[in-house]
Amino acid sequence: MSKRTEKTIVDIAEELKLSVSTVSRALNDNPNISARTKDRVKKMARKLGYRPNALAAGLRNNKSKTIGLIVPRISMFFPAAISTIIQNKLQEHGYNLIICQSNDSYEQEVALVNTLYSARVDGLVVSTTLYTTDFSHFDVFKDNNIPLVFFDRVPKDYNVKVIKGDDYLGGFTATSHLIEKGCKDIVHISGPLSCNLYLERVAGYKSALQQHKLPFRKTRIFYQELTRDNAWQTCEKIFAQKPYPDGIFASNDTTAITIMEYCRKINLRVPEDLKIVGYSNDPRTEIVTPPITSVDQYPAMMGERVVAALMELVTSRQTGTPRYSQEIIPIQLIARESSAAAIKAAGKKK
Amino acid sequence: MSKRTEKTIVDIAEELKLSVSTVSRALNDNPNISARTKDRVKKMARKLGYRPNALAAGLRNNKSKTIGLIVPRISMFFPAAISTIIQNKLQEHGYNLIICQSNDSYEQEVALVNTLYSARVDGLVVSTTLYTTDFSHFDVFKDNNIPLVFFDRVPKDYNVKVIKGDDYLGGFTATSHLIEKGCKDIVHISGPLSCNLYLERVAGYKSALQQHKLPFRKTRIFYQELTRDNAWQTCEKIFAQKPYPDGIFASNDTTAITIMEYCRKINLRVPEDLKIVGYSNDPRTEIVTPPITSVDQYPAMMGERVVAALMELVTSRQTGTPRYSQEIIPIQLIARESSAAAIKAAGKKK
DNA sequence: CAAAGTAATGCAAACGTTTGCAAAATACAA
DNA sequence: TTGTATTTTGCAAACGTTTGCATTACTTTG
The missing domain is CATH 3.40.50.2300 (Response regulator)
Structure with a gap:
């Protein structure tokens, strides 16, 4: 249908017997264009169905x-x-x-x-x-x-x-929280260390253990892309032999959720037998049962x-x-049922 | 630091004593540029750190x-x-x-x-x-x-x-499913009818009722923006007085999930007392307990x-x-526990 | 009423490409 | 060697804006 209908400011200029510069300035509300001209230009622009070309402007303005x-x-x-x-x-x-x-x-x-x-x-x-x-x-x-x-x-x-x-603080807070809730053997599932933020969370984790005089063991920390599949496989490793950990700090919520599903499968009670903390405060953590404690990143x-x-x-x-x-x-720990202290949790579950 | 360092094809041309057109064609692998020239041009482009300017090309090409x-x-x-x-x-x-x-x-x-x-x-x-x-x-x-x-x-x-x-079919399938699972009084929570797809789902809902000789009642259908808050409020309306419905078909999963939370709060068992079907097969429907039946839209x-x-x-x-x-x-109904038939569900819940 | 100041408009170049057409360079054939 | 065909390159315009500077049109003032 419409062939070369693309109207430009030169069309407006011709129509109004003005120069393109005046039209351009009028459209951009340049102060030294008279109100009357601005008005005429804008009216005509509308009438012709003029549409500014951002490519041209961008080229000219270098933005x-x-x-x-x-x-x-x-x-x-x-x-x-x-x-x-x-x-x-x-x-x-x-x-x-x-x-x-x-x-x-x-x-x-x-x-x-x-x-x-x-x-x-x-x-x-x-x-x-x-x-x-x-x-x-x-x-x-x-x-x-x-x-x-x-x-x-x-x-x-x-x-x-x-x-x-604040990933260091996040790792520290999550781990400390687990310790305060009574955990003595805390596994950490981390992302790959090529990504700096995981390194910091690990540092926070270690630091929290140390501060509470708990031993850090290399075998209790896992580095992996934090996908569902990897989480499941790692669970299989973790629970292949006793002693089971009594707490897991996962560096994302997908992993935390998957852990919980795994627990359900092997009849491990959360939080009684195992407490879980995730990371990011994904809305999913809230709707799962029990809801999962997580670290909000705002x-x-x-x-x-x-x-x-x-x-x-x-x-x-x-x-x-x-x-x-x-x-x-800043970060903020959102405590939920997955990491509740033993007594309280037992009470709640009836 | 670098002031007017933006290299262009004319810089390449000058450097190589070629015309800009040749350079342009060389960079675009135009067939009638000799292999030797193409090579020289590309090498120089790399050497100068040339970056094509998509704005200029876009302006020229009108794309x-x-x-x-x-x-x-x-x-x-x-x-x-x-x-x-x-x-x-x-x-x-x-x-x-x-x-x-x-x-x-x-x-x-x-x-x-x-x-x-x-x-x-x-x-x-x-x-x-x-x-x-x-x-x-x-x-x-x-x-x-x-x-x-x-x-x-x-x-x-x-x-x-x-x-x-296929929204009509989706509405029809979801509703039929609830009927087959034994529901006789099905509420539908729909989005606003200004949006066509909800209209079609409503049509599917009605049509399923009719086909199974169930009455359609205006009071059993709600039109609202399908947010969490609205869902909660509607639940309050629905369960303000008996008889309660025995099934709800919600036109999105946020609503379905909220309904389930509400049920938990008022101690209504899902699926025994109320069966729920959502829409879109949001991954959240799968991790919630019980998992919610939903309509996948691929x-x-x-x-x-x-x-x-x-x-x-x-x-x-x-x-x-x-x-x-x-x-x-196409759509596909993903049947989960939230709409399971009475016997089966009771068994599973122990 | 002229001079000077201010307000409004116009000219033309520039932004970095692409491309139709013309020209030059090379290859081929007679 | 000359002429013709073919390959390769160059010229210049165009895409639609914006803007520094020059120019014209108005006001104001003494």
Whole structure:
């Protein structure tokens, strides 16, 4: 149907016998265009069905009003929660968001960084792959002084803006909680240590044991991608022989939930025989029976801080070399039945 | 640090004493550029750290290699599941995806359509707001013959490509299932009828009742935004007076889960006293106790079909007026304990 | 009423690509 | 060697904006 119907500002200009510059300024509410002209231009724009071309403007201005986001997976609770916030906040600031998934593949991450750079995004937000230890593919952004913000899974030894949870404290708090509830033999199921945040949680775990004079044993800690399948297999290992642990601190909630299912299968009572703490406070932890204790990471706060940091960087682009800071978002342990003390739990179960 | 370091193809051209056109063609593997030149160009591009500018190319080619996606919320299971698939598939096709959330606000949806048009996306994928009944804001896309695909929440009486679940059958199957399990008085909690798919599920519900010679009563059906809070309130209404229903078909899983929590609170046994069926097969239905029967909508298949349809439209842009078709994705009832027949359930509960 | 100041508009270049057409370089044939 | 076919390269315009600077059109003031 409509062939070359794409109206541009030159169409408006011709129609009104004005110059394109005047039209452009009028549309952008430039102060030294008369009110009358602005009015005429806007009316005509509407009449012609004019639609601004962001590509052209972006090319000219060297800014796309678009932000890139790379997360491992948008279907996982924590990144999903943060992405939601980020998208909504950016929308308020007039930015579009290109969301990409690395699927925890380093190669994909590298490729994505490049295409997002090609798209000339005005900023990039990243939560890295589990296995990203080399960060040089982000250099393009740093070198060209394009706002770059990492959150949650953040780089180690790479000078850049970082917003992360308090993983050390999280690990410490979770473990301490189990100890306080009476656990003496606590297994920790961790993610791979290539990802820094797991390292910190492990440190917190160790530190809590030490502080309570409990022994740390290498055999009581497992490193794995925290999937359902892996969790099940690890359970099989753990419960292949006695003594069983009396507490498990899992570094994500999928794992915690799976452990609980396993317990049900082998008739181990939670929390009487085994206490469980997860991580992230996935809403699933609340609806499962018994509800699972977890460490909340305040995703909304983190998302808001990410956008705030990004906007700061975007507006202060020219102001010399930015000082890269690291922000720590607090955590909070949400105690639920899965880690309740023996007596109380027994009472509740009738 | 680096000031005007942005290298362009003209830098490459100058460096190599070639024309920009040759460089451009070389980079794009144009067949009538000699292998030797291609090689030289690519080497130099790498050496200079050249990065293609997609904005410039997009402006010139009138295509951005970017697709827009508008969903109510990316944190809800079903849209999230589909978005994941769509993003991954598009990535394979070399397209970026701009994901936007309407937050179920009609005004936001309109605004998003416009900004995505401004961004000159090469296609738009939409699952509408609950309250979108006027679709004229999508006309820009139709009129300019830009690929436009709707899924799940699709328009009524708006000639466009549509990929939807079999909602009538879903409603029918869910209701029939409850009847077969012995329910005689089935409540249906539906979304607002401004959204077509709920209308169809209601039709399925009615039709199942009728087919089994059960009476349809207006008072046994509720229309509301399917949130947790609303579900709880509706439960309070439903169980404010006897007779209680013996089955509830909820049009989403959040509602189904909330109903079950409510039952626990008022000591109503599921499935003995009340059987429940949800919709969408949210993974939460599986981990809750008892697990909840739900209607699976094959989100992966739907997402794949969306992308396939989109790509077809993108490639056949010039080929006259496209014939808009409607694709129906099948559904499948996943029977779980929440709707188990009386005897069996009693046995299982010990 | 002229001069000077201010307000409003226009010119033209630039942003980084791609591409139709023309031109040059090379290969082939007679 | 010349002419023709074929391969390879270059010219220049175009995509739709924005913006520094120049110009014109109005006001104001002495």
